[in-house]
Amino acid sequence: MTDFRPSRRAALWGAAALAALAALTGAAQAADCPEGFPEKPITFMVGFGAGGGTDAIGRSIAAAIEEQQGWDIVVENRPGASGGVMAAALMEMPPDGYTIGMAGTDTVTVNPYETADSPYTHADFDYLGSAMQINFGLVALEEKPYDTLEEFIEYAREQGRATVSVAGVSQTVAVRQMAEHFDVNLVPVPGKGAADALQQALGGHVDATTQGSQHVQQIKAGNMVQLASLIGKRVPYAPDSKTLIESGMDVSLEAHTTFLVPKGMDAEIKTCLAEAIDEATQSEGYAELMEKFQNRALNLGPEGVEEVVARMAAFYEEALSD
Amino acid sequence: MPELATVLAGLTDAFTLHNLLFVLAGVTIGQIVGAIPGLNILMALAIAIPLTLTLDTLTAVAFLIGVNKGGTVGGAIPAILLNTPGTPESAATALDGHPMAKKGRPLKAMKYGLYYSVFGDISSDIVLITVSVPLAMVALKMGPVEILCLMIFAFTIITGLVGNSMVKGLIAATLGFLLAAIGLEPAQGTPRFTFGMLELYDGLPLSAMAVGFLAVSEIFHQIARSTRAQSGAATVSMRSTDPADRRVTLREVLANKYVALRAFLIGTVIGAIPGLGSATAGFLSYSITKQAAKDPESFGTGDPRGIAASESANSAVVGANLIPLLTLGIPGNIAAALLVSAFIIHGIQPGPLLFEQQGQLIYGLFGAMLMANLCNLGVGQIGMRLWAFVVGAPNTVIYPGALLLCVTGIYFTEGGLFGVIVMLVSAVFGYLMKTFGYSVVAFIIGFVLMAQLERSLLQTMLITDSNLWVVFQHPIAVVLLVLSAVSVLYLGPKRKGAPRAGSEAEVE
Numbered sequence: 001m002t003d004f005r006p007s008r009r010a011a012l013w014g015a016a017a018l019a020a021l022a023a024l025t026g027a028a029q030a031a032d033c034p035e036g037f038p039e040k041p042i043t044f045m046v047g048f049g050a051g052g053g054t055d056a057i058g059r060s061i062a063a064a065i066e067e068q069q070g071w072d073i074v075v076e077n078r079p080g081a082s083g084g085v086m087a088a089a090l091m092e093m094p095p096d097g098y099t100i101g102m103a104g105t106d107t108v109t110v111n112p113y114e115t116a117d118s119p120y121t122h123a124d125f126d127y128l129g130s131a132m133q134i135n136f137g138l139v140a141l142e143e144k145p146y147d148t149l150e151e152f153i154e155y156a157r158e159q160g161r162a163t164v165s166v167a168g169v170s171q172t173v174a175v176r177q178m179a180e181h182f183d184v185n186l187v188p189v190p191g192k193g194a195a196d197a198l199q200q201a202l203g204g205h206v207d208a209t210t211q212g213s214q215h216v217q218q219i220k221a222g223n224m225v226q227l228a229s230l231i232g233k234r235v236p237y238a239p240d241s242k243t244l245i246e247s248g249m250d251v252s253l254e255a256h257t258t259f260l261v262p263k264g265m266d267a268e269i270k271t272c273l274a275e276a277i278d279e280a281t282q283s284e285g286y287a288e289l290m291e292k293f294q295n296r297a298l299n300l301g302p303e304g305v306e307e308v309v310a311r312m313a314a315f316y317e318e319a320l321s322d
Numbered sequence: 323m324p325e326l327a328t329v330l331a332g333l334t335d336a337f338t339l340h341n342l343l344f345v346l347a348g349v350t351i352g353q354i355v356g357a358i359p360g361l362n363i364l365m366a367l368a369i370a371i372p373l374t375l376t377l378d379t380l381t382a383v384a385f386l387i388g389v390n391k392g393g394t395v396g397g398a399i400p401a402i403l404l405n406t407p408g409t410p411e412s413a414a415t416a417l418d419g420h421p422m423a424k425k426g427r428p429l430k431a432m433k434y435g436l437y438y439s440v441f442g443d444i445s446s447d448i449v450l451i452t453v454s455v456p457l458a459m460v461a462l463k464m465g466p467v468e469i470l471c472l473m474i475f476a477f478t479i480i481t482g483l484v485g486n487s488m489v490k491g492l493i494a495a496t497l498g499f500l501l502a503a504i505g506l507e508p509a510q511g512t513p514r515f516t517f518g519m520l521e522l523y524d525g526l527p528l529s530a531m532a533v534g535f536l537a538v539s540e541i542f543h544q545i546a547r548s549t550r551a552q553s554g555a556a557t558v559s560m561r562s563t564d565p566a567d568r569r570v571t572l573r574e575v576l577a578n579k580y581v582a583l584r585a586f587l588i589g590t591v592i593g594a595i596p597g598l599g600s601a602t603a604g605f606l607s608y609s610i611t612k613q614a615a616k617d618p619e620s621f622g623t624g625d626p627r628g629i630a631a632s633e634s635a636n637s638a639v640v641g642a643n644l645i646p647l648l649t650l651g652i653p654g655n656i657a658a659a660l661l662v663s664a665f666i667i668h669g670i671q672p673g674p675l676l677f678e679q680q681g682q683l684i685y686g687l688f689g690a691m692l693m694a695n696l697c698n699l700g701v702g703q704i705g706m707r708l709w710a711f712v713v714g715a716p717n718t719v720i721y722p723g724a725l726l727l728c729v730t731g732i733y734f735t736e737g738g739l740f741g742v743i744v745m746l747v748s749a750v751f752g753y754l755m756k757t758f759g760y761s762v763v764a765f766i767i768g769f770v771l772m773a774q775l776e777r778s779l780l781q782t783m784l785i786t787d788s789n790l791w792v793v794f795q796h797p798i799a800v801v802l803l804v805l806s807a808v809s810v811l812y813l814g815p816k817r818k819g820a821p822r823a824g825s826e827a828e829v830e
Contacts, residue, residue, distance in 0.1 A: 199650075203462035
């Protein structure tokens with residue numbers, strides 16, 4: 001267990017480097033903002049460590065905003081408890097627009113129902129938009145005797161059980177729901193993060209795994225096949241694998257990278273920030289990052305995120321109540 | 323196999339003056355950061371990654387590799403000179419390195435450390451370059467069942483670290499187990515002993531704990547021991563008239579070749595298995611070496627074999643950790659995970675297609691790794707004289723200065739005061755444990771191994787449907803269990819019959 005948290009200092013250095021880049025390119029567009037806003041640097045509080053996926057997105061968006069709006073943005077990492085440490089800190093901040101949190105939707109839709117310790121719920125925040133949807137898939141080793149969800153379920157029925165390595169509560173819930181729907185014994189095996197879960201599957205120690213991004217390369221290399229897309233639609237790198245909805249289930253695993261602020265923000269400032277973020281998600285630099293992640297920019301906008309968060313929170317509140 | 327042209331093109335890309343300067347800069351930064359207790363190499367990597375954005379891919383990766391390798395060598399310096407290891411892996415080096423330094427041979431101890439470290443590093447890099455693909459396949463076969471048995475084996479050998487009193491050592495290790503229970507429990511995610519604090523959900527922060535228990539407690543210990551008369555003196559004296567105390571001959575290095583070779587093998591195997599890490603390798607190697615020795619009592623008194631066992635093994639992990647990363651796309655530890663993000667920022671997706679798509683770059687990276695090893699040797703030679711000069715300052719300067727660095731370092735690393743509080747509380751406990759003869763090292767290694775053991779046990783139960791007889795279908799696991807039994811039955815009594823003095827550096 002070598003769980004080192006990367007530093008806030010790293011964040012500051014990163015911000016300084018990005019700020020230097022932005023200064024070279026100069027301001028271009030401007031969102032519709034109240035007079036005089038912002039009068040000081042804005043802080044992005046990223047709920048995960050420096051060097052991770054969410055962190056990379058945060059830094060890319062921050063750089064794009066600096067370039068497009070000419071603002072100063074400081075990226076700060078507050079890792080811990082799947083974004084919970086950041087969300088708890090953010091809740092205490094004044095809703096003045098100078099502190100913006102960044103996390104996955106799971107931070108507000110899953111964490112509060114997982115334990116009683118969580119001081120916040122999704123309703124304690126306003127949402128400015130989102131940047132990307134995570135393409136969850138159920139994947140298995142290529143040499144396993146199943147290529148689709150139906151064949152996998154049949155295999156599990158014959159064997160009496162099948163194991164699925166997972167990383168995180170939302171994936172555990174998804175596996176349990178599949179088991180319930182098809183009435184077979186699927187055993188979620190919690191890994192220490194997505195890489196550990198992938199390793200269990202690649203080594204043949206479990207029968208399948210749920211993954212958010214690392215499976216794409218394995219599919220392209222022909223090592224693994226996607227049994228099902230766990231999100232609401234099919235994915236470009238495995239167009240033949242059906243969604244759970246197509247397989248007759250009323251379930252999808254929906255998670256977005258989102259921007260959140262403490263509740264009660266002035267409407268004008270909120271609109272201004274939401275516009276700035278929207279412009280940034282359409283920037284060229286961010287598109288390049290998404291290409292590297294084998295994904296696409298997707299901003300649901302303030303209302304869209306609000307709707308997803310409310311829906312997923314209700315879903316997990318019920319799923320985790322027993 | 324890759325085409326020769328690709329290999330040569332990659333190496334040609336690497337061996338340029340431009341890259342050499344960046345590798346040299348990386349190694350220098352890494353050694354300095356590694357040598358300062360409280361700062362750690364992961365923090366240095368996280369800071370460095372955004373700074374490499376404007377460099378070309380190979381130069382950027384070469385620079386980061388340099389930082390990573392330099393840090394591993396630098397970590398031994400405070401462990402040897404001040405007995406204040408900043409990371410769990412260098413704690414094993416302190417066990418023999420510091421006693422040697424206190425005998426008036428600090429340069430000799432640092433040279434041993436540097437040479438064996440570079441040996442382990444180069445050897446594991448060669449393994450990475452030549453047989454990484456088959457080795458990665460073997461490492462993949464190490465599933466939860468095998469890891470569980472490996473952890474059981476590790477625990478049986480760790481008794482070699484417990485110090486003078488077996489009972490006190492086991493109490494210390496057990497305390498480590500118990501503290502590892504803090505945080506979200508792996509099966510259901512139920513919080514244990516978190517008292518409603520979200521900061522404790524991911525467990526006690528290891529870097530703050532390690533610095534507190536290992537380094538700051540030693541600083542407290544030294545401050546408490548010092549009297550007015552000696553407070554102006556330095557702990558480690560550089561003034562030795564015998565030139566043999568300052569240098570290490572080739573003959574002396576080769577005298578421990580089998581120890582170093584075994585340490586490198588242990589480090590490479592542990593490193594190739596994702597998730598285990600250099601602390602496990604260093605301690606495993608040190609304990610095995612000590613227990614296999616005819617004269618285990620000489621360990622802890624400044625035995626070069628102790629330094630060889632620890633340094634070769636923890637450095638071998640650095641190269642081997644890239645095996646699962648480059649062949650499968652699985653980062654073996656946090657440092658490797660940070661390299662992944664550097665790769666991705668530069669548009670390279672680590673994974674099974676990496677060799678095929680980016681062969682030239684990978685061989686360039688290998689070239690940079692070899693350059694970094696040589697730079698390590700050179701920078702280390704110059705650096706050790708500088709460090710030796712620094713610790714020549716009076717205790718009244720050195721220990722308060724080190725304490726200040728620990729506090730600020732952890733404040734930055736952990737992103738706030740919480741880490742500093744954990745570090746200071748750990749230091750007080752560590753000080754009390756040392757005062758009453760409980761092994762701090764046994765405690766911290768118990769803490770490190772327990773989290774892995776618990777997770778592997780849980781995964782094994784789930785995968786085997788709680789039928790532990792299934793273990794017998796896993797040959798590697800059976801071998802490890804047999805080794806554990808041998809270790810307990812054979813090595814236990816042998817140790818009991820021969821009580822030793824001063825088996826651990828900090829118990830004086």
